[in-house]
Amino acid sequence: MNAEDSGTTVLIHDPTLRDGQHAVRHQLSAAALRGYAEAADAAGIPVVEVGHGNGLGASSLQVGRAAVGDDLMLSTVREALRHSKMGVFLLPGWGTSDDLRKALAHGADIVRIGVHCTETSLAERHLGFLRDAGAEAHCVLMMSHMATPAELADHAARAVGYGARAVGIMDSSGHFLPHDVGERIGAIVAAVGTGVPVIFHGHDNLGMAVANSVAAAEAGATIIDGCARGFGAGAGNTQLEVLVPVLERMGFATGIDLYGLLDAAEFAERELMPAPPVTGSLSIVSGLAGVFSGFKHQVLEEAGRAGVDPRDVFFELGRRQAIAGQEDLIVDVVAELAARTGETAA
Amino acid sequence: MNAEDSGTTVLIHDPTLRDGQHAVRHQLSAAALRGYAEAADAAGIPVVEVGHGNGLGASSLQVGRAAVGDDLMLSTVREALRHSKMGVFLLPGWGTSDDLRKALAHGADIVRIGVHCTETSLAERHLGFLRDAGAEAHCVLMMSHMATPAELADHAARAVGYGARAVGIMDSSGHFLPHDVGERIGAIVAAVGTGVPVIFHGHDNLGMAVANSVAAAEAGATIIDGCARGFGAGAGNTQLEVLVPVLERMGFATGIDLYGLLDAAEFAERELMPAPPVTGSLSIVSGLAGVFSGFKHQVLEEAGRAGVDPRDVFFELGRRQAIAGQEDLIVDVVAELAARTGETAA
Structure with a gap:
């Protein structure tokens, strides 16, 4: 057009x-x-x-x-x-x-x-x-x-x-x-x-x-x-x-x-806003991975607790096609990545 | 390619x-x-x-x-x-x-x-x-x-x-x-x-x-x-x-x-930075007008003093193809716009 x-x-x-x-x-x-x-x-x-x-x-x-x-x-x-x-x-x-x-x-x-x-x-x-x-x-x-x-x-x-x-x-x-x-x-x-x-x-x-x-x-x-x-x-x-x-x-x-x-x-x-939006690392990763950015806080919390890189969690959630409402997947993915990290370290 | x-x-x-x-x-x-x-x-x-x-x-x-x-x-x-x-x-x-x-x-x-x-x-x-x-x-x-x-x-x-x-x-x-x-x-x-x-x-x-x-x-x-x-x-x-x-x-x-x-x-x-860059109004206007954004502070100062809209100043500088080093043009443009405003008001 x-x-x-x-x-x-x-x-x-x-x-x-x-x-x-x-x-x-x-x-x-x-x-x-x-x-x-x-x-x-x-x-x-x-x-x-x-x-x-x-x-x-x-x-x-x-x-x-x-x-x-x-x-x-x-x-x-x-x-x-x-x-x-x-x-x-x-x-x-x-x-x-x-x-x-x-x-x-x-x-x-x-x-x-x-x-x-x-x-x-x-x-x-x-x-x-x-x-x-x-x-x-x-x-x-x-x-x-x-x-x-x-x-x-x-x-x-x-x-x-x-x-x-x-x-x-x-x-x-x-x-x-x-x-x-x-x-x-x-x-x-x-x-x-x-x-x-x-x-x-x-x-x-x-x-x-x-x-x-x-x-x-x-x-x-x-x-x-x-x-x-x-x-x-x-x-x-x-x-x-x-x-x-x-x-x-x-x-x-x-x-x-x-x-x-x-x-x-x-x-x-x-x-309206404390500051205009900034494109931070997790926003970039969630965009690349095609994952709902609303997962961010829960990913940070779970990943932090398990010592896993939250960016890896986002990419894995993307591979699994996670969508809003499937927050339980975050826990599964973090646990699996933590287990893999343990294997690598062992 | x-x-x-x-x-x-x-x-x-x-x-x-x-x-x-x-x-x-x-x-x-x-x-x-x-x-x-x-x-x-x-x-x-x-x-x-x-x-x-x-x-x-x-x-x-x-x-x-x-x-x-x-x-x-x-x-x-x-x-x-x-x-x-x-x-x-x-x-x-x-x-x-x-x-x-x-x-x-x-x-x-x-x-x-x-x-x-x-x-x-x-x-x-x-x-x-x-x-x-x-x-x-x-x-x-x-x-x-x-x-x-x-x-x-x-x-x-x-x-x-x-x-x-x-x-x-x-x-x-x-x-x-x-x-x-x-x-x-x-x-x-x-x-x-x-x-x-x-x-x-x-x-x-x-x-x-x-x-x-x-x-x-x-x-x-x-x-x-x-x-x-x-x-x-x-x-x-x-x-x-x-x-x-x-x-x-x-x-x-x-x-x-x-x-x-x-x-x-x-x-x-x-x-490195107090905050990441924000695309504010004068940045948008300077981009549209094709004017060096480094003019911003001087435009705001001169326009403020004369009661002229700084956005009008940027667009007029763009029409005149102003480039860095031609800061004197800002003063001319502000004076001219102020005179025009005076005529409109009169």
Whole structure:
């Protein structure tokens, strides 16, 4: 696709106030939510997504209680937005249909359902509910490096069949290089047809979040995610205020005001985060290994106790295709690596 | 070039201890230099460059006095390196032939001469001196976005004629996108022939430093620069410990040990820098405008005094093709923008 000829519009979807929550253990205050939402609205960012990092209904002892409950989060951001749409996120199992009803009652414009890339059927009931409610439902396939382009295309088409009006992929562990993204987005665009917008959401573990997002747009994705200063866990998400002017320079239209966007990012750096994301060693290793970076704390703890290199643990978890929810594997892998080390030393 | 078929070797050149100095006003201690050089050597990084940020002989009141003089810097790093080569950098005008003699006496293996991209003739005398001394002389064309691919190819060929054994470009203001880099490196490779290694040095203002470096390698560059954690002024340089595994994944060989490299980066984050680089608003704007980010402090000061938006100043400096040494232009531009604002308000 030649953006300069077609003047293709890319719709920017900003999950700073949802995915960014992971970097601060879901502790964003109502004042911080309001301030950023106002700044994003003033900049003309089309969609502002808000919530607990794991989405609607996920605030819990297990993954962390949010400082602000779903009701107050949604009403605060709703009030702050004059032009931007409000987005919410739901992981089936964490959130329920009741959470969806509540979000719609609060005026959520776009509801994203996230599923593991080969488990689209888990989204069927929620997507059907949203379709019947007349709501704008989107579906994102997470950890998408764990499926082939053909599998992703198949699952994307299924999601559309269930009622998703847009569908796409998250590079949850920041594993992709640009040609990987182009290939996968191309396959999905071909499978769902031109009437269904395709989504890309990147992470920066291998320094490729902006380049991957550009590759996605060139392959036909028209909804691209980015967070202010890349706010997110580990290496962070695609840095929004870098992505937007790069897309514009390449001929894509976003409708966003550059100075307003830079102002919003400065607000975010000052008021939302202790410091912008840094790409540290374990973020790089988890990106290379294709492993969920949320394993980091538990890997460090278990590996430290057993005297095993946490980087070896990540690479081994990658070989075993570990996914979120399989934290027990960490214990097994550490024990096995510790035994191997003992053999080598003996 | 298909790296996976050819197993192309990329020689990594690490200017953490020279270009990184800009981020800490040239205040790296001898202990910090020694520690990082030892870690880089242990990781198998082929070339470790050291010096004042502006190179040999540049320590001065005007651009900042280094905490450690050239003699102690060079002897400290020389002692720390067992396998890696020691590189030095010289900007004609800042450094002299005496500085080159001193560096060679200290055992510098590679001497880089940096010139503005269309001023290669300024390097003629130094490159000739180094050729006659039998030293390994390289030449880099700075602010290379200000010249066309054909001009860069012409100047690269001239540098080879003067005695440079390798030649290449620096994306000094972080302005390039990957296709820009591929086009320019391709033109230079064609102009200098296969016997002369071609160099690329990136900056991350537009989030493209790693992607640009990969594009350079794919276009035939075989010497690529990167700094630990991207250590450097503003948005920083290409993040070395991300670049290396990405190049390896794409089939290029670097000979560097990944864990050793990650350890060196952790040492650098802990001992060299107050914090890793962040891509802030003015870094993004200077990258978009193609302006030397070293103007930042003076732009902020002059713009603040006159009540002008510093981002407007950067974009106007970009239109006027301002380069380092033309700081007087900042005052002119601020005065003109202030006058325009006055007219609008009146």
